[in-house]
Amino acid sequence: MTTLSSKTAAPRSASGWRSAQAKRAMITVLGWSVALVIFFPIFWMILTGFKTETAAIADPTLIFSPTLESYQAVQARSGYTRFALNSVAVAFGSTFFALLIAIPCAYAMAFLPTKRTKGTLLWMLSTKMLPSVGVLVPIYLIFRDVGLLDTRTGLIIVYTLMNLPIVVWMLYTFFKDMPKDILEAGRMDGASTLQEVCFLLLPLTLPGIASTGLLSVILSWNEAFWSLNLTTSSAAPLTAYIASFSSPEGLFWAKLSAASTMAIAPILILGWMTQKQMVRGLTFGAVK
């Protein structure tokens, strides 16, 4: 809104133009400052990965001779690929199932609301307020009894359930913003509910669905509590891999940073590549 109004105000007078420019510069500076503050820990982690262990724990400095020894040590010790494949399977698997369940759910809530829809939505979100550790023992016991401990299936189930409220909420918001007339037109032409969803709703809200999916992938990728508690080795994802580099006796910050950089690299690259779609999706329907 600010940008739009400053653009229209620009030709009116030189002083107006200058103040608009100043405003824009301020916003740019503010935007960059916030971005840098958010990115700084990641930047520092990447930097620490290229230091020696003693340099990593020394007084913070930007000047040091970079080394790959931590990356070599990390590579030499454990199978990064196995952990990474587990992360990919679990993050994308859980996102697939979450979308599969959430799309019909959000469709029903957005287009066929009842008087309890709002309450149901709030109740779904309230499940996110319970600390995970509160349900650790029951889940652990169930998983033990059905043989899901240390399996990707188990983790996919937990992550699907964990992300479902957020996914439903986001999809519900996107679907609600879609004009109902389009769906009605489809229905007039004899489309079934499934056809309506597959051929009208999904293509039209694709940016929203894509950004919801990406968010779900990122949340699953970064999740550490359940992955540390429910897996041992076969299904352990990258979060468990990172945790293994901490040491009670011995220096480990450089190796931990190297391992963390390797663990976040795939998701960082994915986020980078899809940032346009993500921003488009997240602001979908915000401006009409």
Place this chain on the structure above:
Amino acid sequence: MRLARHLPVTTLAAAIAISGHAQAQTEITVATVNNNDMVIMQSLTDAFEEAHPDITLDWVVLEENVLRQRMTTDIATGGGQFDVMTIGTYEVPIWAERGWLSPLDNLPDDYNEGDLLASVRDGLSLDGTLHALPFYAESSMMYYRKDLFENAGIEMSEQPTWEEVREWAGELHGSEDGLAGICLRGKPGWGENMAFLTTLVNTYGGRWFDEEWNPELNSEEWVSAIQFYVDLLNDYGPPGASSNGFNENLALFSRGNCAMWVDATSAAGKLFDENESDVADSLGFAPAPIAETPKGSHWLWSWALAIPASSEKQEAALEFITWATSEEYIELVGETQGWTSVPPGTRESTYANEQYTEAAPFADFVLNAIKETDPNDSTLKPNPYVGVQTVNIPEFQSIGTQVGQTIAAALTGDTTVEQALDNAQRATERTMQRAGYIER
């Protein structure tokens, strides 16, 4: 509609397909921490598997506290996720008493159980039966920089006292740019500052509990020991000492920022390694300082390998832990990784090996320090508990950490030592009452 009908089946099939779970021969899962000696053990997996072709090893490496919590959850619920666990002297007797660990009364003859150091062996036994095998053991001692001592004309005593240490720290503090007179643990935690502080209180004649389990945290001995510690670190310690644990002090000392450091003997190998330490040439060792009594002035800790009772692969697990704690394994590490990398403090034969004693001049200090500790008699006045730097009861983890936090607050100046110890005393009394050790 067809798609809708087949959806559940398709999704289930997809879930199964992406969650492939392979299993081969007898695979045992070993849970461990990321200490250097354990990293070496992992790197020797091939050597074990070659000698035992019917067993494969699967490693789970976790952060110490996460590992402890995972193992507790798993054993308590009978999850059976682990076949071998890396645990310490503190947990072994407690877990053994609850029936969580398999008793190791069927060790093979060639294991040479008699070769294990007696104090370490006792620490891992319940009623005389081993419940875990020692992988490496450590005590505490003093490290100092010989070059600084020589330049200042100070001679290290054979058995230094804390008063001497204070004098030396005062003389050396600031004599080089960024040099602290002494580095000690300040980071709160039962395994961090409290491990060191309990030995300090022991040597000042104090104890955690009297014979009736009444806490004695605001006794005269505790107050003088903690006041000494707070003054010493505030006057001659490094900046921000309250956030320094073992690792931080190791980094400080190895970079030459501390004139003295009292901590685990396991640091010796790292400080002596020229690739990791700037002070390898000038490194001096001395026994941990004493005050009123030498009793309990240095600790005893061992990392040990145990088999949870819930494991279904007891035999294979026993094969592995007897291999990883054997004389043969120690030889293998010495030959392949260098003799300073040998896991110390477990066997007499390690210290009889000339190759080791030549490569590791600190060997005798470590051996003596470990041999001199007696977890059953660690304080001047009698106490009802087992443990030198710990009290081996389940409640100690939370008590130790809470007391550690109040003392860290005294170190940073947020409270006085008396206030901190009064608070610690009240909190410990409440915990002990709730746990039923003492009456309300």
